[in-house]
Amino acid sequence: MDAKEGSAGPVDEQLTGELLRLALEAARRAGELLRDGRPADLGVAAVKSSPVDVVTEMDLAAEKLIAGFLSERRPEDALLGEEGASSEGASGVRWIVDPLDGTVNYLYGRPDWAVSIGVEYQGRTVVGVVEAPMRAETYSAVLGGGAQSNGKPLRCRPAAPMDQALIGTGFGYLQGRRAHQADVVQQIIPRVRDIRRCGSAAIDLCDVAAGRLDGYYERGLAPWDLTAGVLIAREAGALTGGRPGQPASGELVLAATEAVFDPLQQLLEALGAWHD
Template sequence: MISEELKAVLLDVGLEAARRAGTLLRDGRPADLAVAATKTSPIDVVTEMDIAAEKLITAVLAERRPGDGLLGEEGADTPGTTGVRWVIDPLDGTVNYLYGLPSWGVSIAAEYRGETVVGVVAAPLRGETYHAVLGGGAWLDRTRLTCRGPAPLDQALLGTGFGYVRSRREHQAEVARRIIPLVRDIRRGGSAALDLCDVAAGRMDGYYERGLNPWDLAAGELIAREAGAVTGGRPGRPASGELALAATPAVFASLQPVLEEAGAWHD
């Protein structure tokens, strides 16, 4: 069992790393920023700033927590000896960042023996930093977060996202077509971490997406849960790349079977 002292240390380290990476991304963005590489498809992009931010974060972690493991979106993957593993997305919302849109963030989570115990999401252009500690609530700076109150599905505002492979996007569009008539509306923000934080902050009633990676999900899911949201995937399963869902308890109960019937968990 993890101690409160270790949780506090991990939170402090996560906040420092997120703050420094956020400052780099905000202040160091070149005017001629271009795509440095692609991943799953030609439109799934990486910029030089994604790579620079991950290097900065890993340097902070190596200095302050040299025995910990690490999993990062841009290739960092090292085992540790302490039971702690950091799961980082140095720039969640890269396409937004590339286009100069403000909805992007730095996502850093700490796991202890496989369980996420700390989550930090910094959104520099919003001037916001979200964090959560397992059992300690979710926070936006110094304000404790609580997800929205009960609402029927037809009054729910949802967030979602779409993958970058054509076949997956086509099916996700069909799922969205089936969901839209049943809810108040759907938003597509472009950053899974910020969508999960928006659920925590009561800015949306729920969020779902297929195809997330651990670094997309880890910090934001903990923040949403600590704010009172329910998270999961298909019925009886945890949130994963197959399907991730976070919502107020009432919306979760109504939305999960709809997503299951719509096949939101497969391409």
């Protein structure tokens, strides 16, 4: 749901409770596999959009683990996985899985990577879980039920003007897109406190939820990058969306505190941050 849309209708608490429990367990198992099973000689298994957009054997193993776990427990559900473990379903539930968000960080041994699992029911995101093993943090949210980190409630930062805002962003892997994104950042940085670049969209969105960022934006994200994190940020009190009047999408994802959302969205629109 975009920041400007009306409130969502009721959700089935019994169903969302089951989906949350399974998402937490699947993310925990995949996170342990990635943390404890990372080989010392980890290398690139494949490339995607460009030679620097990589997949490791551990991305594939984590997605296989999650897909197998979910298919055993809810065989009628649909699944959309970043690495291709996708299936149709008949239950109205769809799992949207990024088994390793922040693959380049993981490849280099950096700590900012996560397992991201979002769950839709009848087209609406109702559950989000982001497991960040190297932070020892598990973020979760249920539509209308708030957001948590390790069982404690999450709230975004108190309102502060944009010139005092710490903003997160990310960059795509296509050369032309990266060049334009750098131009956009060059225009934004004089107008805010500072810019941070983490390398995991899921973690950036959770950092907005946890008050570690005042806002975050990025172009070019896929559903598995944003579904869980956007719900977590919104349930923690952040405003979320894309271009003005639009929901978060591959064109643009934006999550920010109430004071920062509108001016940042207007600036991103003026700078053409939503296109290459």
